[in-house]
Amino acid sequence: MGMEIERKFLVAGDGWRTADGQRIVQGYLNRDKQRTVRVRIAGARAFLTIKGMTSGATRAEFEYPVPLADAEALLALCDGPLIDKIRHRVDHAGLVWEIDEFFGDNAGLVVAEVELSSEDQAIALPSWVSTEVTTDARYFNSNLATHPYRQWR
Known part of the structure; x- marks a missing residue:
């Protein structure tokens, strides 16, 4: 079974802006608390991802490539608005950080994620992460689709 162990942080400042990013558009076919089913187009590639319920920083994750035309058709079937973001990848202290800069109704939100091999793995935080x-x-992301950042303020 595939597992994802990931920690997520808000981003402060622009110290992470060292590389071009990749546009990602994604939507949810299911946003149930027990499982989410996501379709994502990242550049010229597309994926279908199933994620289980999160416990701490861990959850089951299964990701499969799908034809781009299929992903475009699946996005039209998604429940709720789509997520639009640019993902930047930054190497820091031996780990790859993925920084998502959101657009549309989530504009202004910038979040950094790092995947780990265990929940208790020690990490050196970059200077540009905060809370x-x-x-x-x-x-x-599944909640940002229906309760966007813009509505929080």
């Missing part, structure tokens, strides 16, 4: 939001469900 940890790993367990704050408001920051789950």
Whole structure:
């Protein structure tokens, strides 16, 4: 079974802006609390991802490539608005950080994620991360689709 162990942080400042990013558009076919089913187009590639319920920083994750035309058709079937973001990848202290800069109704939100091999793995935080939001469900992409950042203020 595939597992994802990931910590998530808010981003402060622009010190992470070292590389071009990749546009990602994604939507949810299911946003149930027990499982989410997501379709994502990242550049010229597309994926279908199933994620289980989060416990701490861990959850089951299964991701499969799908034809781009299929992903475009699946996005039209998604429940709720789509997520539009640019993902930047930054190497820091031996780990790859993925920084998501959101647009549309989530404009202004910038979040950094790092995948780990265990929940207790020690990490060196980059200077541009601030508050940890790993367990704050408001920051789950599946929730941002229906309760966008713009509505929080």
